[in-house]
Amino acid sequence: MRLGVLFSGGKDSTLALHKTAAEEEVTCLITLNSTNPESFMFHTPNINVSRLQAEALGLPLIERVTEGKAEKELDDLEEAINEAVREYALDGIVSGAIESVYQAERIQRVCNRLEVWSFNPLWKSNQVDLLREIVKRGFKVIISGIFAYPLDAGWLGRELDESLIKELVALEVDYGVSPSGEGGEIETTVLDAPLFRKKIDVEEFEILARGNTGVFNIKKAKLTIK
Amino acid sequence: MILIVDMNFKKHSLAYHEFVLPLVAIVEEFDDFTVKHHLEMGLEVASEYNKVLLSGNALRNNLFHVRKTGFEWIKQCSKPVLGICAGMQAIGLAFGLQLRACQEIGMVDVTTLLSNPLFSSKFRAYALHNCSVEPSEEFAVLAESGLCVQAIKHKQKDIFGVLFHPEVRNTAIIKRFLKT
Numbered sequence: 001m002r003l004g005v006l007f008s009g010g011k012d013s014t015l016a017l018h019k020t021a022a023e024e025e026v027t028c029l030i031t032l033n034s035t036n037p038e039s040f041m042f043h044t045p046n047i048n049v050s051r052l053q054a055e056a057l058g059l060p061l062i063e064r065v066t067e068g069k070a071e072k073e074l075d076d077l078e079e080a081i082n083e084a085v086r087e088y089a090l091d092g093i094v095s096g097a098i099e100s101v102y103q104a105e106r107i108q109r110v111c112n113r114l115e116v117w118s119f120n121p122l123w124k125s126n127q128v129d130l131l132r133e134i135v136k137r138g139f140k141v142i143i144s145g146i147f148a149y150p151l152d153a154g155w156l157g158r159e160l161d162e163s164l165i166k167e168l169v170a171l172e173v174d175y176g177v178s179p180s181g182e183g184g185e186i187e188t189t190v191l192d193a194p195l196f197r198k199k200i201d202v203e204e205f206e207i208l209a210r211g212n213t214g215v216f217n218i219k220k221a222k223l224t225i226k
Numbered sequence: 227m228i229l230i231v232d233m234n235f236k237k238h239s240l241a242y243h244e245f246v247l248p249l250v251a252i253v254e255e256f257d258d259f260t261v262k263h264h265l266e267m268g269l270e271v272a273s274e275y276n277k278v279l280l281s282g283n284a285l286r287n288n289l290f291h292v293r294k295t296g297f298e299w300i301k302q303c304s305k306p307v308l309g310i311c312a313g314m315q316a317i318g319l320a321f322g323l324q325l326r327a328c329q330e331i332g333m334v335d336v337t338t339l340l341s342n343p344l345f346s347s348k349f350r351a352y353a354l355h356n357c358s359v360e361p362s363e364e365f366a367v368l369a370e371s372g373l374c375v376q377a378i379k380h381k382q383k384d385i386f387g388v389l390f391h392p393e394v395r396n397t398a399i400i401k402r403f404l405k406t
Contacts, residue, residue, distance in 0.1 A: 001240075023240040092286070094240075101352055101394065105332035108285060108354060112331060117286045119240045124248035124393060 001091040001117065002027040004062070004084040006077075006107070009050040011134050011141045011160070012096030012122060012180065014190040017057075018137065019121040020094045021195060027088045028060045029053075030080050035067050049189055049200065049218050056196040056223055062087070078110045085116055092117025098125055099182045127180035131165045138194055144216040145187030146209070148177055153209035156216040160188065189218070198223040228259040228404065229275035233283045233312040237263040241284045248393040249279055249310075249400070256404045264316070269299040277306045277404065280313025282391055285331070285354055287312065306384035308344075308403045311355050314378065314387030318359035321380070325357045328374035336376045336390060338369045343406050344386060344399050345369070345377070351390035358389050 005017045007029035020026050031050045054061035062084040066076035081093055093111050097104045097120045104120055111118035122130060134141060141160040146152070150171070158164055168186075171177040177185045192199035204220035230249050234241040246261060253259045262271060264280075272278055280300075300307060300320035309317040315325060330353035337348050345368075358374035361367050368386075369377035378387045392399040 003240075019243060020240060023238065101333060105352075105354075108331050112285060112329075115286075117284055119244065119284070121240055121243040123244040124251065125243075126251065 001025065002089060003092045003094050003117075003119065004028045004030050004081070004088060004090045005094045006030050006081075006096070007050060007053070007061075008096075009053050009189055010096075010144075011139065011188045011190055012098060012130075014053075014096075014139065014193050015130065015134055015137075016094050016096035016121050018193065018195055020119065026059060026094075027090055028062060028084055029057070030062045030064075030084045030093070032064050032066045032073070032077060032080055034073070035065060049221060052200050052221055052223055053190065053196070056198045056200065058197055060088070074106055074110065077107075078113070081110055081116075082114055085114055090116060092119055094119045094121065096120075096122055098122045098127060098130070098180060099178075127178060127182065128165065128169055130180055131160065131168065132162075135161060135165070138192075139190055140192035140199065141188050141190050142216065143186060144189040144218075146185070146212065146214050147187070148175075148183070148185035149212045150175055151177070151185065151212050153207055153214050155186075156207050156209065156214055157205070187215075189216070192226065196226070199226050200224075227275050228253050228257050229272060229278045230259055230261045231267055231278060231280045231313070232261055232263045233281045233287075233316065234263075235283070235287050237265070241287065245281045245283055249281055252393060252397055252400050253279065253404065256401070264296070267296075267299055269302050272299055272303045272305060275305060278303065278308070279400070279403075280307065280309035280316055282311030282313060282354065285356060288356075300385070303385070304383075306403070306406075307386065308400070309385075309387040310393070311389055311391055314389050315355075315357065315359060317378070317385060317387045321362070321364055323362050323365065324360040326360050326374065327357045329356050330354070330371065330373055333395070334371045334373075334376075334390065336369050336371055340366055340368050340379075342368050342377075342379060342386075344388075344402050345396070349396065351376075351392065351396050352394035353390045355389055359387070
């Protein structure tokens, strides 16, 4: 099957891509660039980095801009998927949804209308197990957005490793923060992964944060040999 | 020992992660288990296990358009069976029930019609299907949504079918099936 991956450049969509590539052909990536920092459906920080990630993966990228306003965002998603399906003769779409019925059912509906398959290879997975799998597979992932109490600017730019996973687990116990950020509490950016032919070096960044909301904004980055 | 039957279009499909692994996560807390693909199934295989769970599959997996037979073993199976979505449709096909087109995608309201060991009253559940089964003499309808039959039970045997996906928001239903 020729499949397009809904790709935010974060850990979940990148892991979904790796699981897909083990079974089927990943034909292209589909990214929605949201101009709304509190996008309902899509991960927002550093979404422009997805062009570098697509280049590192050697995959074409279909990009669409969305204002990120609830249902309008779905129309934009449908248009992006439609374009990808037509341009790359796709049989289906893959998402990195884990728990969100909101996200999963809307993607299912769009795929149903377009008569293509919908796959969610991370669906219902244990979130902490997924974080450990990401580290074990050798992904380099940084925290690039925080959107919930008690997270603060100190978390931004930190690399995902076992000690960070332990801290995330503690946050879930104490504050109910989803360890994989499935509730939009945390966003991540993948700088390297097994299927990346090159890795991303961040050359310039800025941390924009106020209280429990902030982003690690990558201003300049390049691909380097692994 | 529990048997999970993978109802997806092929063994080791990408949909395995989505429809079988969530069942594995629930079952492994209760008992040892094995996963078999539906094309590997027969009465002899099923008889080696205490209980059988039939998974769902992808919305576009029109399994039954190409394969309307091959589920006869379910009819002869003397072990408790719980079929989920495509699994319920397979139970229907095994017993000669008609499939009826009725698409539902997302959370639906389910109303219990008959007292049973798995669920009660009204609840919301995740649905992902293109068709359900028509009621028959041999099966009791346990629950419905506004649109279609949502759960059935064979009147003599412990063979249950649920059209919704209990592994998503109603895991207690699967746990009760495993416990009873």
